[in-house]
Amino acid sequence: MEKKLVWTKKDLLGLEYLSAEEIEFILYTAEGFKEVTTRQIKKVPALRGKTVMNLFYEPSTRTRTSFELAAKRLSADVINISVEASSVKKGETLIDTGRNMEALKIDVLVVRHSSSGAPNILARAVGSSIVNAGDGWHEHPTQALLDMFTLKSKLGRIEGLNVSIIGDIAHSRVARSNIWGLTKLGAKVTVCAPRMLIPVGIEKMGVKATDDLNEALEGADAINVLRMQFERDAAVAFPSKMEYFRQYGITTERLKKCKPDIVVMHPGPINRGIEMSSEVADGPNSVILEQVTNGIAVRMAALYLVSHAKKAS
Amino acid sequence: MRYLIKNGRVVDPANNIDSVMDLLITDGKIAEAGKDIKAPADVIIDASGKIVAPGLVDMHTHLREPGREDKETVRTGTIAALCGGYTSIACMPNTEPAIDNVKMVKTLKDIIKKDALTNVFIIGAITEERRGIKIADIRGMKEEGVSAFSDDGSSVDDERVLLEALKTAKKEGTIIIEHCEDIKISANGVINEGFMSTKMGLRGIPKRAEYERVKRDIELAKKASARIHIAHVSCKESVEAIRKAKQEGVGVTAETCPHYFALTEECCATYDTNTKMNPPLRTKEDAEAIKEALKDGTIDVIATDHAPHTDSEKDVEFDFAPFGVIGLETALSITAMELVEKGILSWKDLIIKMSLAPARILNIDRGDLKKGKAADIAIIDPSGAYVYEKEKIRSKSKNSPFIGWPLKVKVSEIFVSGELVMKEGAVISGS
Numbered sequence: 001m002e003k004k005l006v007w008t009k010k011d012l013l014g015l016e017y018l019s020a021e022e023i024e025f026i027l028y029t030a031e032g033f034k035e036v037t038t039r040q041i042k043k044v045p046a047l048r049g050k051t052v053m054n055l056f057y058e059p060s061t062r063t064r065t066s067f068e069l070a071a072k073r074l075s076a077d078v079i080n081i082s083v084e085a086s087s088v089k090k091g092e093t094l095i096d097t098g099r100n101m102e103a104l105k106i107d108v109l110v111v112r113h114s115s116s117g118a119p120n121i122l123a124r125a126v127g128s129s130i131v132n133a134g135d136g137w138h139e140h141p142t143q144a145l146l147d148m149f150t151l152k153s154k155l156g157r158i159e160g161l162n163v164s165i166i167g168d169i170a171h172s173r174v175a176r177s178n179i180w181g182l183t184k185l186g187a188k189v190t191v192c193a194p195r196m197l198i199p200v201g202i203e204k205m206g207v208k209a210t211d212d213l214n215e216a217l218e219g220a221d222a223i224n225v226l227r228m229q230f231e232r233d234a235a236v237a238f239p240s241k242m243e244y245f246r247q248y249g250i251t252t253e254r255l256k257k258c259k260p261d262i263v264v265m266h267p268g269p270i271n272r273g274i275e276m277s278s279e280v281a282d283g284p285n286s287v288i289l290e291q292v293t294n295g296i297a298v299r300m301a302a303l304y305l306v307s308h309a310k311k312a313s
Numbered sequence: 314m315r316y317l318i319k320n321g322r323v324v325d326p327a328n329n330i331d332s333v334m335d336l337l338i339t340d341g342k343i344a345e346a347g348k349d350i351k352a353p354a355d356v357i358i359d360a361s362g363k364i365v366a367p368g369l370v371d372m373h374t375h376l377r378e379p380g381r382e383d384k385e386t387v388r389t390g391t392i393a394a395l396c397g398g399y400t401s402i403a404c405m406p407n408t409e410p411a412i413d414n415v416k417m418v419k420t421l422k423d424i425i426k427k428d429a430l431t432n433v434f435i436i437g438a439i440t441e442e443r444r445g446i447k448i449a450d451i452r453g454m455k456e457e458g459v460s461a462f463s464d465d466g467s468s469v470d471d472e473r474v475l476l477e478a479l480k481t482a483k484k485e486g487t488i489i490i491e492h493c494e495d496i497k498i499s500a501n502g503v504i505n506e507g508f509m510s511t512k513m514g515l516r517g518i519p520k521r522a523e524y525e526r527v528k529r530d531i532e533l534a535k536k537a538s539a540r541i542h543i544a545h546v547s548c549k550e551s552v553e554a555i556r557k558a559k560q561e562g563v564g565v566t567a568e569t570c571p572h573y574f575a576l577t578e579e580c581c582a583t584y585d586t587n588t589k590m591n592p593p594l595r596t597k598e599d600a601e602a603i604k605e606a607l608k609d610g611t612i613d614v615i616a617t618d619h620a621p622h623t624d625s626e627k628d629v630e631f632d633f634a635p636f637g638v639i640g641l642e643t644a645l646s647i648t649a650m651e652l653v654e655k656g657i658l659s660w661k662d663l664i665i666k667m668s669l670a671p672a673r674i675l676n677i678d679r680g681d682l683k684k685g686k687a688a689d690i691a692i693i694d695p696s697g698a699y700v701y702e703k704e705k706i707r708s709k710s711k712n713s714p715f716i717g718w719p720l721k722v723k724v725s726e727i728f729v730s731g732e733l734v735m736k737e738g739a740v741i742s743g744s
Binding site: 016093094095113115116117118120121124125135136137138139173176199200201202204205 | 507510511513514515583584625628629630631632633
């Protein structure tokens with residue numbers, strides 16, 4: 001299927017800000033790059049001469065590595081910078097850092113930040129492209145894109161699918177980006193969590209909310225299971241990991257009552273025995289490692305498109 | 314000097330006047346108001362097509378001096394006030410250090426005497442260092458001329474302390490202004506709790522943090538048989554609590570700010586830190602309730618909560634930016650556009666909310682153009698269209714959510730105590 005669209009966005013800040021056509025175009029572009037990643041020589045010259053900087057204000061190994069590989073396979077030069085958020089408060093401001101990077105002629109800044117909206121603020125202040133690699137509880141657009149890419153490659157479509165997102169919805173940027181992306185492409189989305197972890201007004205984002213796992217699993221074509229971060233805010237709502245697993249953990253027994261070909265996703269890293277059992281994580285329905293592989297192709301597409309954005313006419 | 318203001322629409326609700334007439338000022342006071350005054354004058358000002366009103370009174374300004382002169386000073390803040398039509402402002406005591414004792418009041422009075430271009434009334438802290446623990450010297454500060462007491466920026470959390478303060482204020486013939494916020498509920502929130510906080514992934518501030526405290530404070534005022542003034546009301550439930558209390562005869566008055574009826578939480582969508590204030594912008598429903606409350610008299614006053622912060626403080630991540638926006642230069646125009654033009658308030662109502670009512674609540678002899686009163690006058694051009702641009706802001710800080718708005722009301726002349734301090738929209742230098 002040939003798709004044509006003039007890409008006009010210099011930044012990828014979130015899926016809320018993209019149209020269905022734009023989201024589909026990224027997925028389509030990623031399909032082309034997926035093929036590249038399977039070649040003997042996994043490299044194309046699409047971003048040769050461009051510089052991509054991973055500017056990470058929050059620790060991350062997998063997302064940063066995935067972006068780094070994506071940029072390298074496009075022949076871009078890549079620089080990684082990790083900044084301790086605490087030292088930032090005393091030192092250089094986010095905008096000053098961004099302007100310095102722009103002065104260094106960095107073409108694309110891939111930004112991970114603990115504060116929601118930090119990439120939005122940066123995108124207004126600098127001319128370089130900003131790709132959001134996860135900001136606070138706000139968005140993690142490339143994660144949702146790779147989730148959708150994986151889902152589409154497994155089930156052939158997004159439209160009309162029943163997708164349930166299970167876990168700490170309140171503090172999850174992955175949940176928000178998935179909700180925007182999936183609903184825009186016509187999926188029916190249910191979010192499932194203990195009541196205290198379902199944020200106020202989430203239904204207005206076009207989803208059904210429930211605290212009943214059975215309801216979320218019934219009829220689901222796919223589930224996206226979020227990492228429970230008991231060391232953070234989730235602890236207030238659910239003190240015991242064991243109790244969480246008993247009520248919300250995805251187990252083989254629970255999957256038996258679901259559609260047989262239900263797709264099980266997880267953005268990683270998995271807490272085995274907390275949000276899902278090892279049997280499920282390693283089982284036939286799990287696409288967790290495919291997600292990781294697809295992440296590179298999707299991020300190649302994102303980097304490529306923002307670097308080649310045409311001015312909107 | 315004798316000034317004669319000709320043919321203006323004099324709006325003077327204290328004397329139930331709203332008609333085209335002349336106004337004569339001699340020796341700093343209102344000498345005469347009437348049609349076709351023929352008396353000789355040194356300066357004649359043609360106010361045809363303009364509104365001649367008592368100068369506005371802002372009962373909620375942060376001047377930041379002493380301590381944070383990088384944000385605002387008495388000089389720059391009062392220049393901004395003049396540009397917005399204000400002849401009197403009352404400054405909040407959350408300076409560094411706080412205005413919580415007689416010595417600090419004297420220090421501030423000296424600065425005001427030297428630098429202020431408008432009348433500046435002082436609000437003293439309720440508790441020492443505004444920490445809510447030990448009551449400050451309310452009696453002493455009152456004797457030194459302080460007009461009201463508030464720990465604004467913080468609520469007085471301990472109700473025994475607030476009750477005692479209310480009783481003291483009553484005895485001393487002054488009032489308590491409460492910043493209503495239960496920080497156990499607002500916690501680390503940065504915007505209104507609701508769809509926007511959920512969508513944007515920001516910590517929410519529930520409306521409950523405000524209205525539960527409003528209800529508590531009303532109860533305490535009732536218990537002390539004292540007057541209380543509720544600062545910056547932002548939500549429907551607070552309005553309802555105040556309306557009910559007024560019906561029951563509790564001595565409660567209340568203010569809101571232009572941003573609470575002109576803007577909603579939707580304005581935060583781009584993470585513009587100039588939309589971050591405390592209490593936060595609420596929903597459309599709340600803004601409508603605020604307008605209704607202004608119309609039916611539940612809310613007495615429109616104040617600015619002018620809260621200057623520097624660009625370097627505001628140009629950061631939304632979570633890290635300080636709360637607050639400036640408002641002295643925009644309050645009149647925003648109120649005229651959002652409430653008068655849309656038929657919610659008349660010009661007379663506006664002058665009541667922005668001049669007469671705050672003057673009466675603070676018990677200062679302003680907001681009144683009766684013969685013999687101090688001639689604090691604003692001449693307002695209601696069709697002076699312009700765009701509010703950052704470069705033209707007179708306040709030292711530029712943190713306004715209204716930058717880029719087309720505004721329609723411009724202040725052309727200002728008299729403070731009978732002296733012309735602003736002419737044709739420009740502050741007269743050396744004044």
